[in-house]
Amino acid sequence: MASLLCGSTGVGAQEPPQRVPVDWPQFRPTTVLAFGEPVIPIFEGWIPNPDGTITLSFGYFNLNTEETLHIPLGPDNYIQPSEFDGLQPTFFEVAPLESGRQLRHESTFAITVPGDFRDTLVWTLRLRGEEYSAPARADHDEFDMEDFESLTFAPEAPVLSFGEDGPSGRGRRGPTTGPLSARVGEPFPLSIAVDLLSRPSTTLTWYHHQGPAEVTFSRKAIEVESSGEVTTMVTFSEPGDYVFRATALEHLGALMQHCCWTNAYARVRVTR
Amino acid sequence: MNVETERGRTIGHGRVWRGLLALAALGLLVNPAAGAAQDAGPTFTEDVAPILQQSCQQCHQEGGMAPMALTTYEEVRPWTSVIKTKVETRMMPPWHVDKRVGIQAFKNDISLEEEEIRTIVEWVDGGAPQGDPARMPPPVEWPDWTAWELEEILGRPPDLIIRSDPYTINPNGLDQWWEPEGPIEGLTGTRWAMAAETKPTEAGRPATHHANSFKIPLGAENSSGAISRFVVGKRWEIFPEDTGMRFDPGDRVRWNIHYFPIGEPVVDDVLQVGVWFYPEGHEPEQQTVGESGFSSLRAGQTILIPPNGTQVTQGVHVLEKPARIYSLRAHQHLLGKSMTFEAIYPDGRVEVLNRLGWDFRWHITYLYEDHAMPLLPRGTVLVITSEYDNTANNLNNPNPDRWVVYGRRTVDEMSHAQVGITYFNTDEAFERAVAEREETLRRLAVDQEDGDE
Numbered sequence: 001m002a003s004l005l006c007g008s009t010g011v012g013a014q015e016p017p018q019r020v021p022v023d024w025p026q027f028r029p030t031t032v033l034a035f036g037e038p039v040i041p042i043f044e045g046w047i048p049n050p051d052g053t054i055t056l057s058f059g060y061f062n063l064n065t066e067e068t069l070h071i072p073l074g075p076d077n078y079i080q081p082s083e084f085d086g087l088q089p090t091f092f093e094v095a096p097l098e099s100g101r102q103l104r105h106e107s108t109f110a111i112t113v114p115g116d117f118r119d120t121l122v123w124t125l126r127l128r129g130e131e132y133s134a135p136a137r138a139d140h141d142e143f144d145m146e147d148f149e150s151l152t153f154a155p156e157a158p159v160l161s162f163g164e165d166g167p168s169g170r171g172r173r174g175p176t177t178g179p180l181s182a183r184v185g186e187p188f189p190l191s192i193a194v195d196l197l198s199r200p201s202t203t204l205t206w207y208h209h210q211g212p213a214e215v216t217f218s219r220k221a222i223e224v225e226s227s228g229e230v231t232t233m234v235t236f237s238e239p240g241d242y243v244f245r246a247t248a249l250e251h252l253g254a255l256m257q258h259c260c261w262t263n264a265y266a267r268v269r270v271t272r
Numbered sequence: 273m274n275v276e277t278e279r280g281r282t283i284g285h286g287r288v289w290r291g292l293l294a295l296a297a298l299g300l301l302v303n304p305a306a307g308a309a310q311d312a313g314p315t316f317t318e319d320v321a322p323i324l325q326q327s328c329q330q331c332h333q334e335g336g337m338a339p340m341a342l343t344t345y346e347e348v349r350p351w352t353s354v355i356k357t358k359v360e361t362r363m364m365p366p367w368h369v370d371k372r373v374g375i376q377a378f379k380n381d382i383s384l385e386e387e388e389i390r391t392i393v394e395w396v397d398g399g400a401p402q403g404d405p406a407r408m409p410p411p412v413e414w415p416d417w418t419a420w421e422l423e424e425i426l427g428r429p430p431d432l433i434i435r436s437d438p439y440t441i442n443p444n445g446l447d448q449w450w451e452p453e454g455p456i457e458g459l460t461g462t463r464w465a466m467a468a469e470t471k472p473t474e475a476g477r478p479a480t481h482h483a484n485s486f487k488i489p490l491g492a493e494n495s496s497g498a499i500s501r502f503v504v505g506k507r508w509e510i511f512p513e514d515t516g517m518r519f520d521p522g523d524r525v526r527w528n529i530h531y532f533p534i535g536e537p538v539v540d541d542v543l544q545v546g547v548w549f550y551p552e553g554h555e556p557e558q559q560t561v562g563e564s565g566f567s568s569l570r571a572g573q574t575i576l577i578p579p580n581g582t583q584v585t586q587g588v589h590v591l592e593k594p595a596r597i598y599s600l601r602a603h604q605h606l607l608g609k610s611m612t613f614e615a616i617y618p619d620g621r622v623e624v625l626n627r628l629g630w631d632f633r634w635h636i637t638y639l640y641e642d643h644a645m646p647l648l649p650r651g652t653v654l655v656i657t658s659e660y661d662n663t664a665n666n667l668n669n670p671n672p673d674r675w676v677v678y679g680r681r682t683v684d685e686m687s688h689a690q691v692g693i694t695y696f697n698t699d700e701a702f703e704r705a706v707a708e709r710e711e712t713l714r715r716l717a718v719d720q721e722d723g724d725e
Contacts, residue, residue: 032572040576040675045683061576061677104677133579135673142670142683256680257449 032095037063039071039092041123041134044107044258045143047173052115055173056136057145058123061104062092069127072212076126081119084111088123089245091208106255107172107263108209108245113138145172145258158202158248159195160264170262178267179241187218187233190266192246194224201225202248206232209245209265213238224248234268242268314395315403316345323388324348325412327365330382333414336478343411345402356396359389368629369638370610375626377644380506380637417477420546422469422508430469430546432458434485434499434525438540441479441531450529453488459523464516464556467548468509470502476541481530482635485545490522497561499525500545501601501690503635509562512598512645515694516556519547557701563599563637563690568611568658575660575685577607577676583660585687590653591695594702597646599692601637602628602658605685606668607676609659613689615646616653632668632682637690643712647705658687 044057062069069092071077079085087109096103111121117138124133160175161168167175182188196202205221208214218233234244249261314320324332324342332342341347348355358364367383369376384392395401415421423429437452472480483502486495497517500509511517529543550556568587569575577583602611608630615623625646628638640646648654664672676685696702 032574040677042675042677061675063574063576132675134675135579137671140670256678256684258679258681 032063032065034066035064036067036128038127038130038132039063039069039125040132041088041125042104042106043123043134043136043143045145046136046138047110047145047171048138049112053112054115054117054138055110055112056121056138057107057110057172058088058134058136059104059106059108060089060092062095065094068093071125071127073210077124079111079121079123081121084113084121087111090210093207103252103255105207106258108207109265110173110263111136112173156197156199157260157262158197158199160246160248160262161193161195162191162264162266163193167264169264172261172263174245174263174265176265176267178265179269180266182234182236182268182270184236184239184270184272187235188268189231190234190244190246190268191229191231192264192266193227193229194248195227196224199250202250204230204246204248206234207245207247209243211242212240215242236268236270239270239272242270244268313398313401314391315401315407316348316395317403317405317408319391319403320348320395321345322409323384323392325409327382327384327388329412330414335474345405345408349400352396352400356393359384359392362389363631366631366634366636368631368634368636370627370629373627374613374624375640375644375646377641379639379641417474418471420469420471422467422510422546422548425510426467426548428548431463431549432456432519432547434545434547436483436485436527436529436543438542439529439531441476441538441541442533443535443537444533448531448533450531451527453524453526456487456519456523456525459519459521461521461552463519463549463552464554465499465519465547466511466516466550466556468500468517468562469507469546470500471507471544471546472502473538473541473543476531476538476543479531479534479538479541480543481532482528483530483543484528485543486526486528487517487519488524488526490520490524495526498563498690499547501563501637502543503601503637506637506639509599509637509639509692511560512558512596512642512694514556515558515560516550517560517562519549558596558694558696560692560694563601563692566654566656566689566691568656568687568689575676575678575687577660577662577685579673579675580663582609582662585658585660587656587688588653589656591648591650593695593697594650594699595648595652595696596694596705597625597640597648597691598694599637599639599690600626600628601635601690602630603635603690604630604632604658604660604687605682606632606670607660607662607666607685608632608687609661609666611659611687611689612655612657614655614657615648616655618649618651637692639692643709643716647702647709649702650699654691656689660685660687 039060039062042059042061044059047055047057049055070090071092072090073086077088077090079088089108093105113121121136122133124131157170159168159170162175162177167177169175190206194202194204202224203221204224206217214237216235222230222232224230244266246264247261254261328342331338332340334341340351365382365384367381420430434456437454439450442448470483470485472483485499487497487499489496566587566589569585570587573585575585600613604611610627610629612627613625615625662669662672662676670683678685696705
């Protein structure tokens with residue numbers, strides 16, 4: 001009866017139905033779970049710069065929906081060649097769920113290399129006895145990433161600035177400020193100016209990028225509907241050197257398109 | 273029943289094929305004189321040109337989307353070794369249905385028969401002789417790309433034409449997506465569509481990878497389904513008998529158009545969708561939302577393919593209503609290898625409907641013959657399994673050392689199926705369709721027996 005319904009024994013059929021007779025690879029589940037899964041370093045692509053240098057962009061995918069992972073810089077979290085080590089995240093936030101799809105963290109940091117750099121730059125994470133690496137080279141045009149604005153429907157990246165005369169920029173390479181000074185237990189203002197350019201709004205989100213301990217944000221995500229400075233407060237429980245990443249993104253579709261948003265980084269030195 | 277006639281009967285997607293049928297009917301594909309030439313091996317004019325006309329020249333013609341024309345001996349001669357390789361490996365013509373398993377009756381099957389492949393291979397191995405120029409079949413009269421193909425089939429122009437906002441296609445650089453949204457104008461009351469066709473412009477056609485139009489019902493934010501989906505080799509769909517898609521005043525259209533640069537700009541390109549309605553006041557027995565998206569990911573699953581590795585994902589969908597599937601189309605990116613569709617029936621039996629190989633350069637909609645459209649009872653589980661290959665064995669893979677994740681870029685991955693599906697409103701209607709199917713298959717079996725005698 002089943003075959004009759006599908007018509008596979010009808011005129012035109014050449015063989016009776018059968019299970020797929022192929023040598024399928026071993027099934028490797030890619031399910032995002034609450035705890036116990038790894039974080040995968042991802043090479044996103046590269047961006048040629050006007051001065052001839054090349055920016056390599058990286059992101060990560062924490063395959064846990066509830067487990068934030070902390071992997072300090074060092075033997076479990078490093079980049080080679082070592083001269084480029086140090087900008088990568090040490091805090092790996094969970095994969096949020098959006099529209100039924102687990103999201104990852106795209107283009108969280110970037111490394112600029114000389115234009116004649118021909119080696120492979122590798123970001124490696126070690127976790128729970130397993131090693132995960134993201135080799136990066138600027139030798140495939142397919143990974144040449146657009147930056148500030150898309151030719152088609154994706155939004156344009158806003159301008160992010162730290163103070164009137166401070167660092168300013170657009171795109172995933174982003175401006176960096178600091179180190180700023182803060183104290184344990186005292187709410188510290190993270191302020192950044194947003195220029196929306198021609199767009200109606202953007203969502204500015206702060207992420208804990210590096211640091212020795214957990215922090216608390218007063219507002220992690222801020223809807224920005226007019227250009228100007230926005231501030232969120234961050235509170236520290238431990239001293240040390242921290243890095244925060246702000247991402248200004250009009251809508252999540254831009255992540256899938258890999259265009260167009262702006263990152264910015266604030267370094268904060270925290271003392272007791 | 274000879275091969276040409278059978279193939280001609282099954283190929284029905286456009287006037288192109290009917291012109292070729294005429295050639296077959298005139299004996300150009302079964303030419304008594306060909307027997308004499310056969311002794312000396314195949315020649316271009318007598319043996320190969322008819323095959324190219326039937327299965328290749330739709331794209332391989334001057335101004336077509338293929339990189340070279342294959343309409344004359346002079347055009348074909350430099351490419352003979354490439355042609356041999358492509359047809360031997362079944363890379364060309366693009367038809368990726370696994371012939372070892374599942375349903376094989378499709379309206380738009382352009383694959384070559386084994387005998388045709390053998391003819392081309394022997395011709396190339398024999399030095400690719402031209403043969404007698406006088407025996408060259410007349411050139412095919414190709415359809416007017418600016419005309420509606422369905423107008424000839426349905427006997428009238430479309431009742432409604434929906435146009436995309438103009439877009440200028442950049443000549444170089446990255447692929448471009450154009451996703452305008454706007455009102456569907458010209459509706460004064462509820463109407464039911466029986467067919468739809470997407471028509472590119474002549475200038476924009478070579479740059480149009482795909483063009484999908486989705487209907488947004490009045491007051492809704494999300495699409496209720498695709499009005500029409502254009503991909504290379506597929507312009508239109510006619511819904512099954514007494515099956516329609518509802519249109520109401522106030523409905524909107526959202527486009528998803530993928531252009532790729534062709535080296536020269538195309539200014540203000542506009543795509544059109546023609547819609548043919550059932551007579552005013554007629555409400556078809558079955559409603560369809562057109563092609564529907566079915567994921568090949570389970571809930572909570574994502575695409576993550578290890579460097580130099582492979583991956584499999586699988587989506588499972590329970591059909592809450594009995595259904596008829598009239599088409600299948602896979603969608604993956606560079607690492608996609610195949611997509612397999614299986615039905616687990618309520619009684620536990622499992623049947624492979626089809627296994628579709630995948631090549632990112634082709635987004636083929638496979639249109640089942642009427643008598644082969646799967647009829648699936650309520651409670652059937654549709655299992656969609658995707659394979660990915662991130663190794664160097666995959667010649668489309670630009671960087672096997674990279675972890676590959678879900679994303680919209682070509683170098684990231686996606687995996688979902690577009691299934692042309694119609695749901696029956698009642699089990700009784702489904703049972704009637706099953707009974708009609710049984711009768712159709714019995715009749716076709718008798719016809720085949722008669723033909724074999």
